[in-house]
Amino acid sequence: MTTRFSWNGSLALIQRLGSVIGLMLLFIVLSIMSPEFLTTGNLLTVLRQVSINALIAFGMTFVILAGGIDLSVGAILALSGAVTAGLMAAGHGVVLAVVAGLGLGALLGVINGALVSWGRVAPFIATLGTMTLIRGLTLSYTEGRPIPVTNNGFALLGGGYVGQLIPIPVVLMFVVFAVCGFLLRGTVFGRHVVAIGGNEEASRLSGVRISPMKLAIYGLSGLLSAFAGVVLTSRLYSAQATAGVGYELDAIAAVVLGGTSLSGGRGWLFGTLIGALLIGFLNNGLNLLGVSSFYQQVVKGIVILIAVLLDRR
Amino acid sequence: MDAPLIRMEGIHKAFGPVKVLEGVDFELLSGEVHALMGENGAGKSTLMKILTGIYAPDEGRILVDGKPVTITTPADAERYGIAIIHQELNLIPSLTIADNLFLGRELHRFGLLDRKAMRERAKEWLARIGMSALDPDTRIEKLSVGQQQMVEIARAIGQNARAIIMDEPTAALTERETTTLFALIRDLRTQGAGIVYVSHRMEEIFALCDRISVLRDGKFVGTRPVPGLELDEVVRMMVGRTLEARFPKRTSTPGEVLLKVEGIGDGAVHDVSFDLRAGEVLGVAGLMGAGRTELARLLFGIDKPTQGRVLLDGKPLTARSPNEAIHAGFGFVTEDRKALGLVLDMSLRENVSLPKVPAHAGLVDRGSEKKQTRGLIDQLKIRTRDMELDVRALSGGNQQKVVLAKWLALKPRVLILDEPTRGVDVGGKAEIYHIINQLAEQGVAILMISSELPEVLAMSDRILVMHEGHATALLDAATATQETIMRAATGGK
Structure with missing residues (x-):
């Protein structure tokens, strides 16, 4: 005899809009406190910085919605970037190098999925293992040295502009957001992602094929991490073995700030975009205000905790 | 005549715009098994949650032994001797029977757990419900569902509960466990406890209960003594109409x-x-x-x-x-x-x-x-x-x-x-x-x-x-x- 009424509707809406309201407040405060903040140049710079985290966080949203977690995203970013740069340095074409980098990322993601589904390893442990392993592979592959990018065409991917104004990574971020958003809300795949996170056993008994789904979900996360790695490598003109250290935490923070439940089954992609923007603008604002980087971390931590506290229900 | 063990009067409760209880009365005597019935959503759970301090009523009052009391937390309910045995059992599987019986109220001496005393007391309680065969050191996960339920009842006894609410207690029990449970309930009744029995199983209710109270759509329909009561009347009270039949006539003929x-x-x-x-x-x-x-x-x-x-x-x-x-x-x-x-x-x-x-x-x-x-x-x-x-x-x-x-x-x-x-x-x-x-x-x-x-x-x-x-x-x-x-x-x- 459960209760027959529901506050779900209105309450969920307020909670969902919480991150949007937070972002707007931040915008207003920063606009007042710093004259440089609300300039096209500054905003686009922040968006470009945010794009890397957002790309990873989009994939992470699928993983978390399905009740999992992926700690290996930063490591995959580094290895994929290094392999792409390495292939180009060895004289291969841009297309081959990029495709190889992306394919590698997807493959590593699928391996995560296999460990989680067939191997029945807890996602946290499985991806902690592959994270360490992939970091090691990246260090061996690069021998610890940066691999410079010499191809100017490739450098456009991260450093170029559309209409001489909007950075290409920003455009890529919105394109990937649109595609992923449709994947989540408009396809059977997306429906099954949420169902698995909501109740894996009920989904299995309803005929959802759990293992292939998990391979695809972690594969998607790997692919998007690799994509972020390729873009980052292009923007920085070089690939580094230590690229993306700690990015998994920023991605998870963006997802959670956006209102997606860490226990899976509830969440949305738009929230993740807002979460990533929040983190980006917060960093930028604190920089502009001359807050020391030590305190920046403190502030970021507090914001994340407040968001999670508000998300309880 | 003694005042009833528990009396709830004019209980109202709404969640936002939805009225779940509208002026419900309920009375439990010492030494009776009282069935609380109603369709899903009729308000049974909410009423019992109010009695056990999980929800506060918007209006109305609760009397224990004829004296008005305020019950706003489960601890209050416990103090007045009201305990509930949930459908989903609230035991920790990896802990022992004794650990569970004393969860949150562990006996201790100088800040150290007094395991010996707890074990002895647990044995005593288990004996009182006829379960002396259970070893207090057994882990809950080793017990059958029926035995786990007995542990819950022992816990209620240990808290000196005089009013025990049982929510669908037989849902997961075998035939034999049900028989044991009923014997225990009758025994508790003889000892003067009042039992509120929430169930959808008519056969059990007629076999076990002394009185039936029915709720429908958050309103109190009535209380009837079981002797002389017809099943049809209970159904009519619950659904507000006579059901043509409990079971419709089968109409299909098997084919290939x-x-x-x-x-x-x-x-x-x-x-x-x-x-x-x-x-x-x-x-x-x-x-x-x-x-x-x-x-x-x-x-x-x-x-x-x-x-x-x-x-x-x-x-x-x-x-x-x-x-x-x-x-x-x-x-x-x-x-x-x-x-x-x-x-x-x-x-x-x-x-x-x-x-x-x-x-x-x-x-x-x-x-x-x-x-x-x-x-x-x-x-x-x-x-x-x-x-x-x-x-x-x-x-x-x-x-x-x-x-x-x-x-x-x-x-x-x-x-x-x-x-x-x-x-x-x-x-x-x-x-x-x-x-x-x-x-x-x-x-x-x-x-x-x-x-x-x-x-x-x-x-x-x-x-x-x-x-x-x-x-x-x-x-x-x-x-x-x-x-x-x-x-x-x-x-x-």
Whole structure:
């Protein structure tokens, strides 16, 4: 005899809009406190910085919605970037190098999925293992040295502009957001992602094929991490073995700030975009205000905790 | 005359705009077993939650021994001697009986746990409920559900509870455990305790209770003494009208053999064979742990059979996963709707279409999905304002209908029902029986597992009885009786 009424509707809406309201407040405060903040140049710079985290966080949203977690995203970013740069340095074409980098990322993601589904390893442990392993592979592959990018065409991917104004990574971020958003809300795949996170056993008994789904979900996360790695490598003109250290935490923070439940089954992609923007603008604002980087971390931590506290229900 | 042990007067409770209780009175005497009845959503749980301090009433008052009291927390309720035994047991599986009995109120000396004293006291309490055979050092996970329930009751006794609320206590018990529980309840009654007994099982209530109080739509309908009370009157009080019959008349005639099961088995099921015809309802009876659900899991491809085979339309079938079983035309309404049947945080629409989302090339066709859902809501008379609401917000009976709707959408050829009316009220049960009839008429072959013998007898064409994993009898429902079923279910001849 459960209760027959529901506050779900209105309450969920307020909670969902919480991150949007937070972002707007931040915008207003920063606009007042710093004259440089609300300039096209500054905003686009922040968006470009945010794009890397957002790309990873989009994939992470699928993983978390399905009740999992992926700690290996930063490591995959580094290895994929290094392999792409390495292939180009060895004289291969841009297309081959990029495709190889992306394919590698997807493959590593699928391996995560296999460990989680067939191997029945807890996602946290499985991806902690592959994270360490992939970091090691990246260090061996690069021998610890940066691999410079010499191809100017490739450098456009991260450093170029559309209409001489909007950075290409920003455009890529919105394109990937649109595609992923449709994947989540408009396809059977997306429906099954949420169902698995909501109740894996009920989904299995309803005929959802759990293992292939998990391979695809972690594969998607790997692919998007690799994509972020390729873009980052292009923007920085070089690939580094230590690229993306700690990015998994920023991605998870963006997802959670956006209102997606860490226990899976509830969440949305738009929230993740807002979460990533929040983190980006917060960093930028604190920089502009001359807050020391030590305190920046403190502030970021507090914001994340407040968001999670508000998300309880 | 003594004041009643507990008296609740004019209790009102609303959640936002929804009135759940409107002026409910309830009275519990010392030394009585008092059934609290009503359909799902009638307000029984809310009333008991108010009595145990989980919710505060908006209006009304509670008297204990004739004196007004304020109960705002579970600790208050405990202080006044009110305890509740939940349907979902609140024990920690990895801890021992004694640990659980003293959880939160551990005995200690100089800050150190006094295990010896707790063990002694636990023994005392267990002895008082006739369970001295249980060792206080046994871990909860080693106990059967019935034994765990006894531990909960021992805990209530240990807290000197005089009013004990039991919410569907027999739902997960075997026949024998139920008998033990009833003996204990009668014993507690003799000792002067008052028991509130919440259940949908009429047979039990008539066998056990002294008085019945009925709630309907949040209002108090009345209290009646059980002696001389007719079942029809209780049903009328609950639903506000006379039900034509508890069970609708079966109308379908079985056709061709659709499913042939030959000597199927694994660890829990041994060498079970039967035929299932199109349009036939084959009841599966047996005690808890007889292997009925396990049989269903084998057929549905969840577990792998180690022996025997299954033929569908005369052709061997090997479903290695639920997905393959569904493609072969099977549907499975699981026993535990919350854990296995539904994704509670998804909408009704999304739950209904989970086995097969209406889609073209992987893209969801929202329009036909809504149309399909609307059709099923009408067909099954699911009561909801909005198909976009999370199924969590629905009542138990409506949730069960959603689970049925999931499979109806697929038009299965073989439908396995595992306890299809558990926790569903009288009105909802009748509607589910009606749906089962309709499906059988359409030629669906139905395997219905049920622990309620009247239900099995009334709704089946034939009855397969299981005992310890074996099929011990295959009876014709027209001639079978509760006695013949029970004899086969307990392994007797």
